[in-house]
Every structure is written in C-alpha cells, then in structure tokens.
Amino acid sequence: MDISIVIPTYNEADNIEELLIGIKNSLENAGIVNYEVIVVDDSSSDGTAEIARNAMERFKIPGRIIVRSGHRGLTSAIMRGFTESRGEYIVVMDADLQHPPETIPGLFEKASNEDLDVVIASRYIKGGGIEGAPIHRRFISRVAALIARILIPQARGIRDPLSGFFLVRRSVIEGVGTEAVEKHGRSFKILLEILVKGKYRRVAEHPYMFKPRRRGKSKLGVRESLEFVKQVMELSEYRLPKFMAVGLSGVVVNMSVLYILVSMLGVPVIISSPVAIELATINNFILNDRWTFKRFRLLGRWYERLLKYHVAVGLGNLVNYAVVLALHGIVGVMISNIVGIALGFVTNYLVSSEFVWEVARHKDRGY
Numbered sequence: 490m491d492i493s494i495v496i497p498t499y500n501e502a503d504n505i506e507e508l509l510i511g512i513k514n515s516l517e518n519a520g521i522v523n524y525e526v527i528v529v530d531d532s533s534s535d536g537t538a539e540i541a542r543n544a545m546e547r548f549k550i551p552g553r554i555i556v557r558s559g560h561r562g563l564t565s566a567i568m569r570g571f572t573e574s575r576g577e578y579i580v581v582m583d584a585d586l587q588h589p590p591e592t593i594p595g596l597f598e599k600a601s602n603e604d605l606d607v608v609i610a611s612r613y614i615k616g617g618g619i620e621g622a623p624i625h626r627r628f629i630s631r632v633a634a635l636i637a638r639i640l641i642p643q644a645r646g647i648r649d650p651l652s653g654f655f656l657v658r659r660s661v662i663e664g665v666g667t668e669a670v671e672k673h674g675r676s677f678k679i680l681l682e683i684l685v686k687g688k689y690r691r692v693a694e695h696p697y698m699f700k701p702r703r704r705g706k707s708k709l710g711v712r713e714s715l716e717f718v719k720q721v722m723e724l725s726e727y728r729l730p731k732f733m734a735v736g737l738s739g740v741v742v743n744m745s746v747l748y749i750l751v752s753m754l755g756v757p758v759i760i761s762s763p764v765a766i767e768l769a770t771i772n773n774f775i776l777n778d779r780w781t782f783k784r785f786r787l788l789g790r791w792y793e794r795l796l797k798y799h800v801a802v803g804l805g806n807l808v809n810y811a812v813v814l815a816l817h818g819i820v821g822v823m824i825s826n827i828v829g830i831a832l833g834f835v836t837n838y839l840v841s842s843e844f845v846w847e848v849a850r851h852k853d854r855g856y
Contacts, residue, residue, distance in 0.1 A: 491523040492516070492597055492656075494552075494580045495570030497563050498528055501584040502535040504703075506544040511590035513550050519594035526552030527573050528584075529566040537584075564679045571662050580656045581679065585702050588654040592697040596656040599695050606661050606689035609647065609680065610654035616696030617649075633717060639835065640725040642848045643684040648694060651678050651717075661687040678717060685724045728848075731781040732838050735773050743769035774798045782846040789847075797845040805837030 494512055498505060509526060516524050526545065530538040542554045555573060557566065567581055578600060582588040588610065596608045611617050613634070619627060630651070637650045644650035665686045684692075722730070743765045750761035774795050778786055786794075812829035813822065820828075842848045 490525060490576040491521060492525075492578050492580060492593075493570075493574030493576030494524065494526045494582065494593065495567055495574060496526065496528050496582060496584050497566035497570065498530045498533060498537050498541070498584045499561075500533045500535045500537060502533065502537045502540050504586050505537055505541045505584055508584055508586055508590065509541065509544045509550050510548055511586075512593065513548060515590045515593055519598075521594060521597065524551065525574070525576060526550055527555065527570045528552070529555045529557065529570045529573075531561050531566060532556060532558050564682070567679050568665075574659075577659055578656050579659060579662070582654045587700045587702055589697060589700060592654070592695070593656075595697075596695055599693060600656055600658070603691070603693065605691045605693050606658045607683065607687070607692040608656045609649060609652050609692070609694045610656075610697040611647075611649035611652060611694035612697070612699045613648040614694050614696050617698065618696075619699045621701030622699070637678075637681060637721055639839065640721045640729055641681060641685060642842060644681065647684070647692065650681060650684065652680055653678070654697065655680055657683060657687070658689070661689045663688055678720060681720060681724055726784070728781050728842070729838065732777065732841070733834075735776040735781060736834065738776060739769040739773040742772045770799065770802055771795075773802075777841065777846075782841075782848065785846040785848055794845050798841060801837050801840035801845055804840050805833040807833075808836045809833030 496505075496508070505528070512526060516522070528538070528541045530541070532538075538554050538556045544550065545552055545554070553573070555569060557569065570581075571579060578597060580593055580596060582590075582593075592610055596610060599605060600608045612619050612630075619630075622630075634649060634651050638645045638647070641650065661683060665682055683689075746765040746768050747761055750756040750764060751758060756764075777798070778791065778794060809826075809829035809832070812832055813825045816825035816828060819825075
C-alpha cells in the first residue's frame with residue numbers, strides 16, 4: 490500500500506462525498522492506484538458516516554469508515570486513523586474542502602523523489618497562500634505559527650508548523666504515542682506533536698492554496714485556541730514561563746544585592762551595580778540550568794554553558810538598547826523600552842534555548 494489518506498470528520502455531510510470523489514480523481518489521474526481512504530467519524534449527527542460509506546461503495550473508492558462513540562476530538566480521530574492505516578505514507582487532511590485533494594499527488598511525489606519523512610502542505614512558502622480569509626484570521630494564524638516557532642525548537646525552520654494537511658512516512662509516528670493521544674484526545678495540532686516526538690530525519694514543505702469553506706460551519710473557536718496554547722506549553726515543557734519566573738527572580742537578586750551593597754555597606758554604585766548584575770546573571774543561569782532546561786544539562790560542561798549564557802544575556806540587552814534607540818523618538822522612551830525589554834527577552838530565550846542548552850539538537854543526539 491503506497492498511501493493511506495486519513496480524514497477525521499464531524500458533521501461534514503455537505504462536503505464528504507465531493508472530497509472523496511476529488512481524492513479518487515486526483516490520485517488515479519496521477520497514476521496512484523495503490524491507496525486507501527480512512528474516514529474517522531465522531532458519531533456525526535448529520536449522517537456523515539453513512540454518506541461517506543455510500544460514496545465509497547458507489548464510486549469504488551478503496552478504504553473504510555470508522556465511527557467512534559464516546560471518543561471525541563480532531564487529533565484523537567487522526568491517531569485512530571494512524572493505527573488503522575496500512576500505507577507506507579499517511580496523508581492527513583480535513584473534510585471541509587479547504588485542503589484541496591489535488592495537492593496530494595504533489596506531496597507523495599516530493600516525499601518519494603527526495604526521500605523525505607515529512608512533507609507539509611504549506612500556506613506560507615512561495616506558491617502557497619490563503620484564499621478568502623479575513624485579515625484578522627490571517628493575522629491570528631501568523632501569530633500562532635510564530636508562537637509555535639518560538640516555543641517549539643523543532644518547528645523553527647518550518648514556515649507553516651500548524652498545517653493540518655501533511656504527509657508522513659509510517660515509521661515517523663512510531664514514537665508519538667498514538668494510543669495515549671487517541672484515548673485522551675489531548676493535542677490540538679497533531680503536526681506539532683509529530684515534529685517533537687516523531688522519528689524522522691528530513692522534513693520539507695510543499696505549497697498549496699488554503700481554500701475558503703464553502704459549506705458547513707468552522708469548528709475553530711475559543712476552546713480550540715486554548716487547547717493550542719496548552720499543547721505548545723506542554724510540548725515545550727513550560728520552558729517559557731519557567732524562563733520568565735527565573736528572570737523575575739534575577740530582578741529580586743539584583744535589587745537585593747544592590748540595596749545591601751549601596752545602602753548598608755556603602756559600596757560605590759560603580760562597583761555595586763556590576764556586582765549585582767553578575768550575581769543576578771549567575772542566579773538565573775543556575776535556576777535555568779537546574780529547572781528550565783534541566784533535561785539538557787548533559788550537553789557540555791557547566792562552565793561552558795555559563796559563558797554562553799553570558800553571551801545570550803548580552804545579546805538580549807543589546808537588542809533592548811537598540812530598540813530604545815530606534816523607537817524612542819517615535820513612541821517615547823517608556824514605550825520603546827517596554828518593546829525593547831520584550832524583544833530582548835525573546836532574544837535571550839531563543840539564544841539560550843538554541844546556543845546555551847541546544848534544545849533543538851537534543852532530539853538528534855538521542856537524549
């Protein structure tokens with residue numbers, strides 16, 4: 490079996506037959522005949538499963554329908570599809586026709602020709618795009634992708650890490666924990682789960698045009714947005730809030746040391762200030778090394794990480810300073826400083842993650 494196409498559904502009666510016909514025509518016109526379609530339906534109330542079953546029988550589309558009762562959720566449905574699939578490659582796509590089936594042969598061809606483990610249908614590389622989406626939805630999508638790239642090191646080289654349309658080699662999903670996710674339905678964006686936990690070497694993106702929904706209602710809402718935030722925090726082991734808490738502890742150390750040296754011991758500011766800064770930096774390093782990035786302490790000697798951490802802190806301060814210089818004449822000193830602190834913090838976090846504790850390389854070294 491070359492390809493298994495997994496389609497999670499819930500109340501997609503208006504779209505499922507057209508999608509199945511489109512998949513059949515796209516694959517067979519491209520000469521791909523050894524495929525299967527697996528529809529995983531969460532007990533839709535509009536007859537989605539029955540319509541899909543009739544369409545597959547009528548148009549001779551290979552595959553099967555799985556109807557779940559008691560288990561609900563997009564990602565757990567996809568995971569169930571993974572366990573039921575037999576293809577060497579597995580394609581995941583939505584049932585609402587926003588993922589054009591004409592893209593599937595391109596994903597398969599790219600994976601086969603370039604020996605790729607994961608091929609992501611991307612809205613954000615050359616040739617891709619979004620049709621008909623309002624500006625605020627595009628903005629939210631971009632911001633979410635940016636958050637994922639900041640928090641998930643494995644997503645940083647990918648333009649569209651939140652795509653719901655992608656192809657994976659079967660061996661990739663062996664480490665994802667399909668049974669646990671299928672049981673609990675925890676994750677919102679399964680691609681992120683695969684990028685963090687999957688067994689792969691090579692990833693690439695393939696452009697596609699995200700289509701507007703023509704029929705039915707979108708299932709994206711506040712609950713799904715909160716699930717996304719929860720997911721990226723869990724996958725990143727809550728390193729960002731930990732890093733923030735450590736930074737706040739450094740402020741306390743800095744202020745306390747400065748007060749003791751200046752107010753109680755009478756040490757000149759020219760000496761006490763750098764001492765306070767250095768002790769706060771060492772405090773932050775120790776807490777980050779022992780808590781925020783605890784799993785990555787085996788990579789290198791502690792004093793090497795300490796020296797690198799000083800570089801990260803210095804770069805963050807430099808970014809803060811540069812932003813204040815660039816913006817203070819436009820928005821004022823205080824606002825420019827707030828922006829500078831935020832960007833400096835992000836710089837410090839990213840450099841610490843990538844350069845000091847080398848989180849992205851952790852996966853490659855097998856720790």
